[in-house]
Amino acid sequence: MGALEDFNHAFIQDHEHRPKLTISEADGIPTIDLSPIFNSPGGDFPHDLVRQIASASRDWGFFLVVNHGVPPEKRRRIEAAAREFFGQSLEEKRKVRRDEGVVTGYFDTELTKNVRDWKEVFDFMVADTTVVPASPEPEDDELTQWTNQWPEYPPEFREACDEYVKELEKLGHKLMELIAVSLGLPPKRFQDYFKEQTSFVRLNHYPPCPSPELALGVGRHKDPGVLTVLAQDDVGGLEVKRKRDGEWIQVKPVPDSYVVNVGDITQVWSNEKYESVEHRAMVNSKKERYSIAFFFNPSHSTIVEPLEELIDPQNPPKYKSYSWGKFLSNRKRSNFKKLNVDNIQVSHFKITN
Numbered sequence: 001m002g003a004l005e006d007f008n009h010a011f012i013q014d015h016e017h018r019p020k021l022t023i024s025e026a027d028g029i030p031t032i033d034l035s036p037i038f039n040s041p042g043g044d045f046p047h048d049l050v051r052q053i054a055s056a057s058r059d060w061g062f063f064l065v066v067n068h069g070v071p072p073e074k075r076r077r078i079e080a081a082a083r084e085f086f087g088q089s090l091e092e093k094r095k096v097r098r099d100e101g102v103v104t105g106y107f108d109t110e111l112t113k114n115v116r117d118w119k120e121v122f123d124f125m126v127a128d129t130t131v132v133p134a135s136p137e138p139e140d141d142e143l144t145q146w147t148n149q150w151p152e153y154p155p156e157f158r159e160a161c162d163e164y165v166k167e168l169e170k171l172g173h174k175l176m177e178l179i180a181v182s183l184g185l186p187p188k189r190f191q192d193y194f195k196e197q198t199s200f201v202r203l204n205h206y207p208p209c210p211s212p213e214l215a216l217g218v219g220r221h222k223d224p225g226v227l228t229v230l231a232q233d234d235v236g237g238l239e240v241k242r243k244r245d246g247e248w249i250q251v252k253p254v255p256d257s258y259v260v261n262v263g264d265i266t267q268v269w270s271n272e273k274y275e276s277v278e279h280r281a282m283v284n285s286k287k288e289r290y291s292i293a294f295f296f297n298p299s300h301s302t303i304v305e306p307l308e309e310l311i312d313p314q315n316p317p318k319y320k321s322y323s324w325g326k327f328l329s330n331r332k333r334s335n336f337k338k339l340n341v342d343n344i345q346v347s348h349f350k351i352t353n
């Protein structure tokens, strides 16, 4: 056997694992320049921007934003704090670990669809106290509060998180104004849903993985909330399922950009004009990766259903209404513990006839 053949055999991957080098950048998710929003008081956005938001939300469910107004130094600061925090021993990190009672803090055994993710995370709620149902049981009216746990180290951790999240909240509201206008609604249509928000931030750390072809940093899933705004570092690994053909497409890291995706609630509100799209995060054997996800979520008392302005006899509601608070409390339980059932999905509320 010749040298070239040896080389080929040693390096050839099975078909299903071969990287898809043929997918061009032109086929990737759209990039949207948000600079015009800072000259659009009262939500009077340029038509072209609204059109871009509409087509990206409809065709991809995902887009990148640049010139979004979040100061880069605030992002650097929380990124640095996350590195410091995750760099500690497991024993230190577990001092702020999540358990069945406290859903915030450090966690390294998350399940996505009952399979463990190759990652560790730190979660904090955006509101100081977040009111939620005490249990997922529909007949139980009791409420409870979720509060944050903060690590001692690094000392600037909490401040870095607080400052960052203020900026992300502003961006989240602006994006929802754009989405409202793109659906033909008044810009502030969604504002009140967030008065008692259940939004949270997740710091993700994906350590190097010896078998990146077997595991995932986050298994395929859809985000259940309204909108997700993700900061990924320069390593890359996020993949989005392209609606057109179901291919997994890499979301290439673009410095200082954010990856935005519409979640299940926006899918229901828009009566499926916009779709929450499946995504996952790959890991790699050499480089660790960090990302920061801001999940923009409404009040627990929100009854999610297609907006009345967007339904009519020709376009009847595609979903039954459901309680966001109950949905959230159900998910928190199933991602924590392995249950012998699939976790709750928005498709359970789809009207099928």
Ligand SMILES: O=C(O)CCC(=O)C(=O)O
Pocket (backbone or CB within 6 Å): 202, 204, 218, 223, 230, 232, 237, 238, 279, 280, 281, 290, 291, 293
């Ligand atoms: O880290 C990433 O690229 C994606 C994370 C994600 O999808 C999630 O946490 O919901």
Ligand SMILES: [Fe+2]
Pocket (backbone or CB within 6 Å): 221, 222, 223, 228, 279
């Ligand atoms: Fe996600």
